[in-house]
Amino acid sequence: MKFFAKIIKSVRSLYLSRHSELPHYFFSNKRVIIIGPADTAMSYLNSESIDNFDIIIRMNKALSNFDLFKGSLGSRTDLLFHCLDEHSKFGGGAINDEDLKKQKIKYLIYPHAALNIESNYLHIKKKVLSASFVRINPLTCKKLKKELGVK
Numbered sequence: 179m180k181f182f183a184k185i186i187k188s189v190r191s192l193y194l195s196r197h198s199e200l201p202h203y204f205f206s207n208k209r210v211i212i213i214g215p216a217d218t219a220m221s222y223l224n225s226e227s228i229d230n231f232d233i234i235i236r237m238n239k240a241l242s243n244f245d246l247f248k249g250s251l252g253s254r255t256d257l258l259f260h261c262l263d264e265h266s267k268f269g270g271g272a273i274n275d276e277d278l279k280k281q282k283i284k285y286l287i288y289p290h291a292a293l294n295i296e297s298n299y300l301h302i303k304k305k306v307l308s309a310s311f312v313r314i315n316p317l318t319c320k321k322l323k324k325e326l327g328v329k
Contacts, residue, residue: 228252238270
């Protein structure tokens, strides 16, 4: 449980990034949940209890797996963390505007700029109109890794 508390604290600190487009008040006084498409999540929470959170965060393949868990793991996503690699097996899965709209995703958050990510970003940005893109700058990524104990 300590690990998840660290993750939520780190996510809440994202608005401190100078390059972020998230409004500075986005996480203020909000109940936040980070939910993955795991069967174990369904043993602890139901769709209604997830939807009652102010901010729902999902990652990568949650976008393409959403229909598999619809009705079980909530009906919306506010923030999607995505690696911008659309490979179905090794990446974060496909991104399309229709799915973003269906899940009511406001922000698509992606890692700091590497050459492959920038070219993926340009490709995806052309086809996605419904969500704002937020780039996590390298200093924030480094800080998050340090706080979470990731090498």
